[in-house]
Amino acid sequence: MKVIPTKLPDVVIFEPEVFGDDRGFFMESWNRQSFSALGFELDFVQDNHSRSVSGVLRGLHFQRRKPQGKLVRVVSGAVFDVAVDIRPGSDTFGKWIGVELSATNRRMMWVPPGFAHGFLTLQDGTDFLYKCTQFYDPADEGSIRWDDSTIGIEWPLNGSEPTLSTKDSAALSLKATQLP
Numbered sequence: 001m002k003v004i005p006t007k008l009p010d011v012v013i014f015e016p017e018v019f020g021d022d023r024g025f026f027m028e029s030w031n032r033q034s035f036s037a038l039g040f041e042l043d044f045v046q047d048n049h050s051r052s053v054s055g056v057l058r059g060l061h062f063q064r065r066k067p068q069g070k071l072v073r074v075v076s077g078a079v080f081d082v083a084v085d086i087r088p089g090s091d092t093f094g095k096w097i098g099v100e101l102s103a104t105n106r107r108m109m110w111v112p113p114g115f116a117h118g119f120l121t122l123q124d125g126t127d128f129l130y131k132c133t134q135f136y137d138p139a140d141e142g143s144i145r146w147d148d149s150t151i152g153i154e155w156p157l158n159g160s161e162p163t164l165s166t167k168d169s170a171a172l173s174l175k176a177t178q179l180p
């Protein structure tokens, strides 16, 4: 597995080894031993799967008391996936990274606990899968505005408006959001 660092030291991209043959392909999407050997001791407790039409933006989500680390990937379609460092006191507080994850590039991104996470779907029928290190807790979760100008994420929207949930439409700026 290839590990690709990003400009945010704790966020990394993984490129699994893909074995193709006449039948199709095979790859390991999660192997505790292999990740551990690379320095990632991860203990996942929940797997999630969402499907979206093109132009859906989910995020930017986080949990306060029980932050979730997420290993995210796409098995159908493509997304622009974003992690924002919202750890108070961090050298990279407020900084973001955006990466295209697709069924074609088979890349995964590690979003560490303490980061807000979101993604924009680039194709209809995008299936997004992720493993989480903490259970979902709706009472603990928060959402930061996707278009917060102090974060300044360059979403590849080409002038169109994203489709948001009611919750995400009502999200506050990073500054106005109560952080851990």
Ligand SMILES: Cc1cn([C@H]2C[C@H](O)[C@@H](COP(=O)(O)OP(=O)(O)O[C@H]3O[C@@H](C)C(=O)[C@@H](O)[C@H]3O)O2)c(=O)[nH]c1=O
Pocket (backbone or CB within 6 Å): 048, 050, 058, 059, 060, 061, 062, 070, 117, 118, 119, 136, 165, 167
């Ligand atoms: C996230 C989640 C939602 N749900 C329920 C609550 C709600 O009725 C329905 C849809 O929830 P949401 O609108 O929050 O789903 P969604 O906007 O897809 O939320 C996800 O967004 C991405 C960006 C993340 O990083 C995830 O951690 C998660 O927050 O599913 C669960 O039962 N378990 C879960 O773990």
